Amino acid sequence: MTDRPKARPRWHIAVFLAPALLVYTVIMLVPLMQTLLLALENVRDGERVFVGLDNFRMLFGDPRFSEGFWNALRNNVYFFVLHMLIQNPIGIALAALLSVPRLRGVAIYRTALFLPTILSFVIVGFLWKLLLSPLWGVAPNLLGAVGLKSLFAPWLGQEAYALTTVSLVSIWQFVGIPMMLIYAALITIPNEVIEAAECDGITGFKQFFKIKLPLILPTIGLVGVLTFVGNFNAFDLIYAMQGALAGPNFSTDILGTYLYRIFFGFQLQAGDRYMGAAVATAMFVIILLGVCFYLFVIQRRMRRYQM
Amino acid sequence: MHSLKLTRIVKTFGQVEVLKGVDLEVETGEFVVFVGPSGCGKSTLMRIIAGLETQTSGTVEIGGRNVDATVPARRGIAMVFQSYALYPHLTVAGNMTLALKEDGVPKAEREARVEKAAGLLQLSPLLKRRPAELSGGQRQRVAIGRAIVREPTLFLFDEPLSNLDAALRVATRLEIAKLHRTLGATMIYVTHDQIEAMTLADRIVVLNGGTVQQVGRPIDLYNRPDNLFVAGFIGSPKMNFLTKRFAEEAGAATLGVRPEHLKVDPAGAWAGTVRHAEHLGSDTYLYVVLEDGQEVTVRIPEETPIAVDDAVRLSPLPGRLHRFGADGLALRAA
Amino acid sequence: MHSLKLTRIVKTFGQVEVLKGVDLEVETGEFVVFVGPSGCGKSTLMRIIAGLETQTSGTVEIGGRNVDATVPARRGIAMVFQSYALYPHLTVAGNMTLALKEDGVPKAEREARVEKAAGLLQLSPLLKRRPAELSGGQRQRVAIGRAIVREPTLFLFDEPLSNLDAALRVATRLEIAKLHRTLGATMIYVTHDQIEAMTLADRIVVLNGGTVQQVGRPIDLYNRPDNLFVAGFIGSPKMNFLTKRFAEEAGAATLGVRPEHLKVDPAGAWAGTVRHAEHLGSDTYLYVVLEDGQEVTVRIPEETPIAVDDAVRLSPLPGRLHRFGADGLALRAA
Amino acid sequence: MSTRAPTQRFRLALVHLALIAYALISVLPVLVVVMNSFKTRRAIFNAPLEPPLPSTASLAGYRTVITQSDFLLYFQNSLVVTIGSLFFVLLFGAMAAFALSEYRFKLNTFLGLFLALGIMVPIRLGTVAILQMMVSAGLVNTLTALVLVYTAQGLPLAVFILSEFMRNVSDDLKNAGRIDGLSEYRIFFVLVLPLVRPALATVAVFTMIPIWNDLWFPLILAPGESTKTVTLGAQIFLGQFVTNWEAVLSALSLAILPILVLYLLFSRQLIRGITAGAVK
Amino acid sequence: AQTTLTIESWRNDDLATWQEKIIPAFEAKHPDIKVTFSPTAPTEYNSALSAKLDAGSAGDLVACRPFDASLALYQKKQLADLTGLPGMENFSAVAKTAWSTDDGAQTFCVPMAAVLHGFMYNKAAFAELGVQPPKTEAEFFALLDKIKENGTYVPLAMGTKDQWEAATMGYQNIGPNYWKGEDGRKALIEGKQKLTDADWEKPFETLAKWGPYLGDGFEAQTYPDSQNLFTLGRAAIYPAGSWEIATFEAQADFEIGAFLPPVQNAGDTCYISDHPDIALGLNAASPNQEAAKTFLSWVASPEFAEIYANAAPGFFPLIDKPVTLENALAKEIVAWREQCQPTIRSTYQILSRGTPNLENETWTASANVINGTETPQAAAEKLQKGLDTWYKPGEATPPAAAN
Ligand SMILES: Nc1ncnc2c1ncn2[C@@H]1O[C@H](COP(=O)(O)OP(=O)(O)OP(=O)(O)O)[C@@H](O)[C@H]1O
Numbered sequence A: 001m002t003d004r005p006k007a008r009p010r011w012h013i014a015v016f017l018a019p020a021l022l023v024y025t026v027i028m029l030v031p032l033m034q035t036l037l038l039a040l041e042n043v044r045d046g047e048r049v050f051v052g053l054d055n056f057r058m059l060f061g062d063p064r065f066s067e068g069f070w071n072a073l074r075n076n077v078y079f080f081v082l083h084m085l086i087q088n089p090i091g092i093a094l095a096a097l098l099s100v101p102r103l104r105g106v107a108i109y110r111t112a113l114f115l116p117t118i119l120s121f122v123i124v125g126f127l128w129k130l131l132l133s134p135l136w137g138v139a140p141n142l143l144g145a146v147g148l149k150s151l152f153a154p155w156l157g158q159e160a161y162a163l164t165t166v167s168l169v170s171i172w173q174f175v176g177i178p179m180m181l182i183y184a185a186l187i188t189i190p191n192e193v194i195e196a197a198e199c200d201g202i203t204g205f206k207q208f209f210k211i212k213l214p215l216i217l218p219t220i221g222l223v224g225v226l227t228f229v230g231n232f233n234a235f236d237l238i239y240a241m242q243g244a245l246a247g248p249n250f251s252t253d254i255l256g257t258y259l260y261r262i263f264f265g266f267q268l269q270a271g272d273r274y275m276g277a278a279v280a281t282a283m284f285v286i287i288l289l290g291v292c293f294y295l296f297v298i299q300r301r302m303r304r305y306q307m
Numbered sequence B, C: 001m002h003s004l005k006l007t008r009i010v011k012t013f014g015q016v017e018v019l020k021g022v023d024l025e026v027e028t029g030e031f032v033v034f035v036g037p038s039g040c041g042k043s044t045l046m047r048i049i050a051g052l053e054t055q056t057s058g059t060v061e062i063g064g065r066n067v068d069a070t071v072p073a074r075r076g077i078a079m080v081f082q083s084y085a086l087y088p089h090l091t092v093a094g095n096m097t098l099a100l101k102e103d104g105v106p107k108a109e110r111e112a113r114v115e116k117a118a119g120l121l122q123l124s125p126l127l128k129r130r131p132a133e134l135s136g137g138q139r140q141r142v143a144i145g146r147a148i149v150r151e152p153t154l155f156l157f158d159e160p161l162s163n164l165d166a167a168l169r170v171a172t173r174l175e176i177a178k179l180h181r182t183l184g185a186t187m188i189y190v191t192h193d194q195i196e197a198m199t200l201a202d203r204i205v206v207l208n209g210g211t212v213q214q215v216g217r218p219i220d221l222y223n224r225p226d227n228l229f230v231a232g233f234i235g236s237p238k239m240n241f242l243t244k245r246f247a248e249e250a251g252a253a254t255l256g257v258r259p260e261h262l263k264v265d266p267a268g269a270w271a272g273t274v275r276h277a278e279h280l281g282s283d284t285y286l287y288v289v290l291e292d293g294q295e296v297t298v299r300i301p302e303e304t305p306i307a308v309d310d311a312v313r314l315s316p317l318p319g320r321l322h323r324f325g326a327d328g329l330a331l332r333a334a
Numbered sequence D: 001m002s003t004r005a006p007t008q009r010f011r012l013a014l015v016h017l018a019l020i021a022y023a024l025i026s027v028l029p030v031l032v033v034v035m036n037s038f039k040t041r042r043a044i045f046n047a048p049l050e051p052p053l054p055s056t057a058s059l060a061g062y063r064t065v066i067t068q069s070d071f072l073l074y075f076q077n078s079l080v081v082t083i084g085s086l087f088f089v090l091l092f093g094a095m096a097a098f099a100l101s102e103y104r105f106k107l108n109t110f111l112g113l114f115l116a117l118g119i120m121v122p123i124r125l126g127t128v129a130i131l132q133m134m135v136s137a138g139l140v141n142t143l144t145a146l147v148l149v150y151t152a153q154g155l156p157l158a159v160f161i162l163s164e165f166m167r168n169v170s171d172d173l174k175n176a177g178r179i180d181g182l183s184e185y186r187i188f189f190v191l192v193l194p195l196v197r198p199a200l201a202t203v204a205v206f207t208m209i210p211i212w213n214d215l216w217f218p219l220i221l222a223p224g225e226s227t228k229t230v231t232l233g234a235q236i237f238l239g240q241f242v243t244n245w246e247a248v249l250s251a252l253s254l255a256i257l258p259i260l261v262l263y264l265l266f267s268r269q270l271i272r273g274i275t276a277g278a279v280k
Numbered sequence E: 001a002q003t004t005l006t007i008e009s010w011r012n013d014d015l016a017t018w019q020e021k022i023i024p025a026f027e028a029k030h031p032d033i034k035v036t037f038s039p040t041a042p043t044e045y046n047s048a049l050s051a052k053l054d055a056g057s058a059g060d061l062v063a064c065r066p067f068d069a070s071l072a073l074y075q076k077k078q079l080a081d082l083t084g085l086p087g088m089e090n091f092s093a094v095a096k097t098a099w100s101t102d103d104g105a106q107t108f109c110v111p112m113a114a115v116l117h118g119f120m121y122n123k124a125a126f127a128e129l130g131v132q133p134p135k136t137e138a139e140f141f142a143l144l145d146k147i148k149e150n151g152t153y154v155p156l157a158m159g160t161k162d163q164w165e166a167a168t169m170g171y172q173n174i175g176p177n178y179w180k181g182e183d184g185r186k187a188l189i190e191g192k193q194k195l196t197d198a199d200w201e202k203p204f205e206t207l208a209k210w211g212p213y214l215g216d217g218f219e220a221q222t223y224p225d226s227q228n229l230f231t232l233g234r235a236a237i238y239p240a241g242s243w244e245i246a247t248f249e250a251q252a253d254f255e256i257g258a259f260l261p262p263v264q265n266a267g268d269t270c271y272i273s274d275h276p277d278i279a280l281g282l283n284a285a286s287p288n289q290e291a292a293k294t295f296l297s298w299v300a301s302p303e304f305a306e307i308y309a310n311a312a313p314g315f316f317p318l319i320d321k322p323v324t325l326e327n328a329l330a331k332e333i334v335a336w337r338e339q340c341q342p343t344i345r346s347t348y349q350i351l352s353r354g355t356p357n358l359e360n361e362t363w364t365a366s367a368n369v370i371n372g373t374e375t376p377q378a379a380a381e382k383l384q385k386g387l388d389t390w391y392k393p394g395e396a397t398p399p400a401a402a403n
């Protein structure tokens, strides 16, 4: 950042910000806030009334809601942890491999690796249900081919494995995102710095960990927070693979699917905008806490190097 | 044994042939300086030696071993980049120790070496800073420090002193000379500074347009340049070239005489008028227009009362004239 | 009218006070050179003048107008950055014309100016390349070209020639001098090169540790340095400083004598032994250890048969001795 | 190049090996979908892994897709919406990101956080209010409504990512521009935008995917036949009890193509961004 | 003047039927009214529709889900009152329950179709194995054992992955025989019975015994998987809904038969799930009220009933007038209405009005029971406990406001 002296009117800042702020506020933020404010209301005797924090009291205190909520939150944390531990390291590793100097066919690899990310959830859901299906599935056949058929289980239908399996599918689909971001960061590292490292005998893994990684750390932070936000907002994939009830026995229920059921309703369950808004607000606060942690703790501490 | 041997190195970037077949042998412990105009391929040649760039054809041998297939780290070199190429995320100390850690040098030794280099390069108070917080010259010194702590057998310096002030420059130059003597390391050094080239080099390699123009001891290049290019390039101010009458009288296409070999002498053979004078304190440069309109520079190693528009007569020092043929090559049997 | 006036400029980075109150007035059309050791704050001062950095306190006036609240673009300046700061995505020509386009200079005129600058800086064949495809010196020339095509009233050059070879350096130096004369523009110039400083400057400003040490005509700084720092900083090789007997005899704490003002003279008063000799062709530098162990450098403006370990006697030129008090300030009434 | 170290060649080979392995993991499942779209329903389920054989090959799915719906129009709608939104997201997003990353001003952090709120709450929740707004603006069943919503939806992430990358653009460079008399606007358009091209391309890709694949807003805001998008169009074949798998697979396979092409276009930009090369 | 009516529906599957048969038949009679059928993916239908109704951009006619979902819309005044619509008299009160207020005073959708549950079987396979459709539970399990022993066929084609199969084709299919149809259902609503009573828990116990007869990895078997498993001839019996008739007959290359849910003991009264599924309502905000009503009256006519029932075999008309069906299997199944006592699904009326939602809980519970991850007792207890938290029998509970 450049600090410029004293008071100079800086209209350009406003001009730069105005279009984005305008569109965003009018089309997105106001409608969302209107919705979130419903969390403070509910219907009593057919009348819409202000109930203060009652909805939240119900959400956290009444087992009818709280059990589902905590279960979803727990699952969501697990979902997030798996992404952080698997998706992001793989993404970083792939980006690092792609940025190896003098590598040929990078464009082809990049496209191939990114392909799952551009697919719609409908395809991904269908695809993996098919591949993992005990009837038609590729998984049993493949395992059978190597004599490990006994290792196969109907993972998507088993409480113990379903969440892990769905997480892995999600990771399969989204690994392209950290990959692209990290890749974009890696290629902005000046060549000469890398060359200096080559001369210093810092090559291969060491080069990655000692030179490149510190320089892309801000991007990794960004990837982390985006993963967090994305995971705690995730919905579509679970919905496509496991349905709105996130079975079996809610074992794949995450906040997104829970919110969907409460807010929009499902099957005979009518949507409840007020409780739904309360769930959404709770999710919003969780994510906000995470993002603030990133903005005020991580991003502030992180050193940035202009390259 | 040769420390470095280049055989017919050619390098093209797309259409442009930047190096057109460079041959060079450097003895162990020798200090070789590359000079040449900007863009002539000095950095490219250095990078090829370091293994950072692949030559289009030709071979590089280091220590008698063909290293064409050896990665930079295994070539036993250290390089100072023209653009410094510091690690932006490491402190000055970190920049200097990274390679040592890599080599498994013990901590105490590492610290000792860094301390020594930092003292030498006046970096001690800055060891904790990061490159972004350093001035241009400070960055350059860190880059040098990073190379010398490694004590390799072959040093590659790409204009390492260009951003330093005169005093520090002299000091660092002397330190590099000392380093060269104590380590017995071979050094390849690119510079634009005449004094650096003349004082440091065992041999100077003059490059131009991708080819080697002349290789030799500094004083030999100064005294016996092979061609017009070398004659004009070595020495500052530049050698005066005279054609027409003066050259013809000497039996050459071009006659060269260095500014320091022209004396103001009332009995001098060449008459002219001072057009401009530069006063450096230690020296004065006179720009003199001769009778036939050709201009020569004269260096007077002191201050002088001669002023602009004065008429002067000049005489070249005997035996200090250089004669060149129409092809630009020196005519030796004068 | 003052072209530039700095009043008590102070700049701190965090804890570090980099500029400690700099006052300076530059007349219109003047050529002022900043010199000083690396890290003394030259670039920082330039950036404050350009408006790229905000001074912690003090004021900057350009053309009689306080510009503290004026954006760089409105200050009527052009700047050559030490790090070049070329636009990596534009060609050489694009780099040079961007500002002109911005000013609404018509196309024909733009092309003419670029062509002229490119010719001058030998960039014509490179106009279509991008910075990444240029050598270090070529990049520097583009940066200079970018500044001069704009023909502003105040130029700021931050070490613009440090990566150029001697010949080009001299040529560019002369061009800058000519530009200065023809445009009548005010120029502020940072350099580490003694010759550049001495030949280009109307006045030299010597900075050290964030304060101005001395401001004056080059020859005055050379002949009458105000203090030990300036004496040591101006002139190359550096002035010899002698203490003990020699100084005491002259009634000073330190006695200074420049290498070019020491003559080898069998009748000289100072006896010593040659420890090391550097042969530059045009000059020879002798490093002589005097009887009491102090070392002096002697410049002989020619080649000399004197060799290492020879005993020599030296005599300083009369009137060329500089006396300094214990506080480092020059003692004038010698 | 002719001469390379054997160790290095070995290393490169390992890199290729790893990449190929992972590329297979990425691509093979997708191939299964595409492959099966050329088969009969019976073959899809009897032997999902088999490539289409003469006996099992069938273009029935594609035929259904082409005849039952105006797929070409859907494609066109999807493209218009995606590219339109993309343009505004990139333009507005980059502008805002520049303001936030370049200048220090009072509301800086606040606005950054304010814009980031958008990635924390699914915009779906605002559906009713958005729909009401569009109804009163008379924008229901227009592509404009979709472009507006997607622009708003894409902005927060774009600002978030772009401001991170814009912090890396050298100050000296922007300063050189300032001295060259470039206005802040020109600095943004002439210097900063081209330099963050890799990031722009990345953001473009991230933005376009959810837009292209979105089902919800087309369903709510523009379900009309003339404004249907591909993804919505493909839903026709997903019935309550009966799914026309051949047709779904065909429609979805077809829907991969354009976005793949868009992706390729943008990733070329990414490459160009690199080769334009930063000079320190 | 020409009016255009738009119909919102979740029945993607019916698109061709509407476009090719129903709409042309109507437009032939009413050339001034054009009708567009605009279906939505079934899973998104409820939420999309309610958003569009709220914002005022919904179509003129909307397909009505049974019971609360539509009742809520009516109470929000988004569906028009159709009590007096000409043609409404063609429907019995029972046929209208699903789209009437709790007291039955007002009706707001024209009933279109109901679906029946039972079992379908592969006739060729039964012939091959020399077995007959079972009548009692004991016969049913003996049959399953036999098929399983033989090994050629998966005895039962059902999976628990999608959960609703387990509840709808499992629990609600066989359950009425235990809780005695409408009697049990009403008693439950009145609070006279509890889900933990034997009548309600036993179906879970029976379901718990199904597991071994399902295909390998049934826990991950989806609904389409089950359908394919059956139509591709790899399974013998399919716990079915009548809506499968059309697809199955189109896809299977063997003859399909059907049998009733087996009774506990020979001679017991049999009960079948005859569930009102779909109706058509009028968007109260539609600018084309008259045209829409004209259309709805036509939907209430026997003419429509016949076209629809034959175009979508398995969706049986709710109309009180005789309707001729052509499909043999459909005829066989609809004849069950005469043999046994019909009843609607136990969870649909009133009992799914609160949180936790009984229907959705039943899905999970049924799947858990078949998967063996929950005992029948535990499942029943959990359901009752959930219901107790909000349902006080006798008290009027308004349907939760739909979105
Ligand atoms: N951002 C910064 N943070 C902290 N210290 C800084 C920063 N920028 C510069 N400095 C320090 O300020 C001092 C002056 O820097 P400046 O770049 O002005 O030096 P300079 O005179 O131009 O040196 P050189 O001749 O080496 O270019 C240096 O000691 C430098 O380390």
Ligand SMILES: Nc1ncnc2c1ncn2[C@@H]1O[C@H](COP(=O)(O)OP(=O)(O)OP(=O)(O)O)[C@@H](O)[C@H]1O
Residues within 6 Å of the ligand: B013, B016, B018, B036, B037, B038, B039, B040, B041, B042, B043, B044, B045, B082, C132, C133, C134, C135, C136, C137, C138, C163
């Ligand atoms: N990547 C490249 N693509 C095209 N041309 C290049 C590339 N790199 C360098 N060149 C050209 O090759 C020539 C030699 O460059 P090199 O950097 O070796 O010059 P140099 O002798 O080091 O010059 P300087 O003294 O200015 O640093 C120059 O003309 C330069 O423009």
Ligand SMILES: [Mg+2]
Residues within 6 Å of the ligand: B042, B043, B044, B082, B158, C135, C136, C137
């Ligand atoms: Mg170079």
Ligand SMILES: [Mg+2]
Residues within 6 Å of the ligand: B135, B136, B137, C042, C043, C044, C082, C158
């Ligand atoms: Mg500087």
